[in-house]
Amino acid sequence: MNGWEMRRTKLLALGLVLVGFGLGLGGTGTTSPVPERFQIQIPLGIPADLWELMIPAENPMTEAKVALGRDLYFEKRLSVDNTVSCATCHDPRFAFTDGKPVSEGVGGKKGARNAPTVLNAMFHEEQFWDGRVKTLEEQVLQPLINPVEMAMPSHDAVVAKIRGIPEYVRRFQEVFGGPNPVTIENIAKAIAAFERTLLSGDSPFDRFMAGNPNAISEAARRGWELFKGKARCITCHEFNPSSPFFTDFKYHNIGIGMKATQNFEPLVRQIQQMVQENRLTKEALDRLALTEGFSELGRFLVTRQPKDLGAFKTSPLRDIELTAPYMHDGSLKTLREVIDFYDKGGEPNPNLDGGIVKLNLTEQEKADLEEFLKSLTSDWVRRVARGEIKLAAGSTSENPTPRLARGSRSSRR
Amino acid sequence: MRMTKLLITMAGIVGLALVATSLERRTAGAQQPQTSGGSDRLVVQLCDGETKLEIAEARAGEILPPEKAREVARRMMAAYAEQQAKQVSKWTARDRLTWEREQKRVIEEGYKLFHDWKALGGTIGISCDMCHPDAAATHPETYPKFQTQLKRVAALRDMINWCIENPMKGKPLSPDDPRMIALEAYITSERKGVPLDPGKH
């Protein structure tokens, strides 16, 4: 039994208890007698039980924790010069990305990777383009201290800075209790909890799948058929009701970043050397991932397996219309460029995934695919992007936990 | 009118059968004694291949005079009618023969398509058998099942079409295309008797 199965079984048991309890309460007509029990509306198209399964037992969801996490998510004081927050690169206005080819941290320093969306990130078994950490909690720790992102000198420095803000100390006390509630682990837990409320579903395509044939245009419907068939998209951008995220969560070399003939051997040798000398720590790995050249090694940085050279995680496609530019290095500007890229069979390189082949799509077919991709944008995400719904930190009471509009199912924790 | 014609035809058939059987008996009798029913009496068989009648007054190998033959024919028709009355199946040995022959023909057609990339519309010299000798690793007994290429539960024919379109670089077949049915017939024939196990990976 692997870790996932174990967690799944454990959580399933837990989930059943809580849901059962919730239903009992519903029967008596009580709304929320237990304040710790977190309420969230799961958007149409996302399996509510999967949301429950993916909540780690060691970081249960509470309203107060999510509110704290939200404020920390928008908190620029988490960076060394008080200019960068999580939201700088994962900005609600860009569907929780930043609209830039590669992200910029303090002082405009550039990394080497395009900011992936936080939406539905909780459903990923591994985080980052190369999957170098498993959980959102682990993910949060890295940008804080990466010199090209928030650039804090250490996690201790982050903790010290937050401890210096009495309002935060009080709220950490409230949420986590104990004599010493402000820790780096709790900072990560709060932010991760907030991120687990950032869900994308309820797109026109979800309504189409739910039985409304007119929820998407005829062109989009043709695009959906191509997506499943001739264009071969669905094999990696997996979609089915059990896994409706448009990604297989696996790593593939499609040739992005391979455009120049680059001799990777010296870089690979350096990685080998670092492994042998036990120097490839999590922090070192994180820095290499955002360093030009090394970044292109992709999943290889994590596994050091030849088959993973230049391989990156399949990007999810929800809200893709709002998250340009595309690919792990932001090198493709439009959806049409992306479609053209796949149509020609990716970029030839020695480790090109054997599933990437020429597609021979017609102009009409490309246009249809693009229409289909545009049908994947969540209404809620679009409204957030337009500023119709504000998530910004500050007044918790006026900014309740995101209630994801028009959810088909609700779930209590 | 039609009935009369049919009866005449039947009688004709019976007559022919009778003669044929008698001749056969005579030849057989030369090699080994007639032992049917513990005697050497003449046994005649109807052309349905099943109905048999023992003629008490004639010995094996004996050729009956026309009058007697007509009498035997009448008795045989009666026996046949009796057999028919008892029959609960609407299908005859002849039907089964047709079924088997058709099944075999379609399986053979499937075998040909399976081994011929051109006949199946492939374009790069890859035929089914190159990855699936004797239809190995097609496991038709596991369908419908979740196919990782399609990311959904799919039928065997979906995968046949997937293979035609992808590795073979051809055009998928319509589900009622005789070639599709032939391929299914061949592939399943290679796994005859294997228990169904839908969803197995």
Place this chain on the structure above:
Amino acid sequence: MWPLKWKKREQEYRRQREEFFEAVKRLNRRDFLKVAGLSAAVFTAKTVVPPHSFQVVDVVRAEPQEKPLFRFAYISDTHLYERELNERFVNAALRAVRDVNALNPPPDFVLFGGDLAQLGQPKELELGKQILSELKVPVKMMVGEHDWFLDMGEKWRELFGPENYSFDHKGVHFIVLMSVNEKDFWTERGMTPMERMLTVAQLDNPLQSRFEVGEEGREWLRRDLAKVSKDTPIIIFSHSPLYKYYRPWNFWTEDAEAIHEMLFPFKSVTVIHGHTHQLLTHRIQNIHFHGMLATAWPWPYAPEGLPKLTVPMERPDPFDEADGTGWGSVDVHRDGYVDKHYSLWSRNPITVAKAYLESWGKEAIPPAPEFPPY
């Protein structure tokens, strides 16, 4: 992003490569040498480096307990059609060549494991020769049935020399043994050479005969072995597995027992074979057997007869055209037994160590797949 000079080199490389293939298209026997020269220029010119290869990455290979004497690499079962019909197999063969060339340090030589061509046609064989001529280290050629049965080896001999030969390397006696002879099934059926070829090329075609070394081959082997002392390590290359695995697909050598008898007196014998396109491990007394991967496509495991020592590879995913295929390398130890490395393109590499075979499968067990064949 990358220095401009790399881009220029890349473009130059692409251009020359296209030219190379254009030339191959126009190839006839007279032009052969000319094109061979061009090919060499394309692929070995110092100024034009082929794109980096990723197989340089050798990190996963655990340090062997005992440092091997030397290493050779193999490429096998390329099954080339002409490029106009099938580019996929050509690209796969080129990828293997590129990967082997990138091995650092380079192997002592490369074994080509047979079935260079799909239908034994001169153009297919010549294309294969072109591609293999890019290899930086010497190549030892072995014939497969797909190379043989159109003209019964005529073109093969012309291009690559005799089908049976032996050589010595660093104290090991290597034997390349033609094991895919078949008893005549074609004359009485009045088959044309192409019909004969197509019959043999179809793995599950029951009309053909079973593979065998044959009387002549065995006699040649007997004479060759007579020159070698019994404690000299022997490594045999054969296209078919030199034992009996599954008869209907010719995963089989009909006179295997007679060959084994000749080999039992030797202290250390290893057989490296092609044809089966899969991970395959077997041992009979002192003889260790290893299968080779194909570059073209993987075969499924046969319904029965799989040697017990084989830890099978997972069923390949046809969406990924490279899955289940690749090339490999062989580390030869002082006693002649080998560690066999399978460099699968879409999976983590797998090593079948000498210790695994020596312990009859008790030690150094290779990883078993989640979804084995059934």
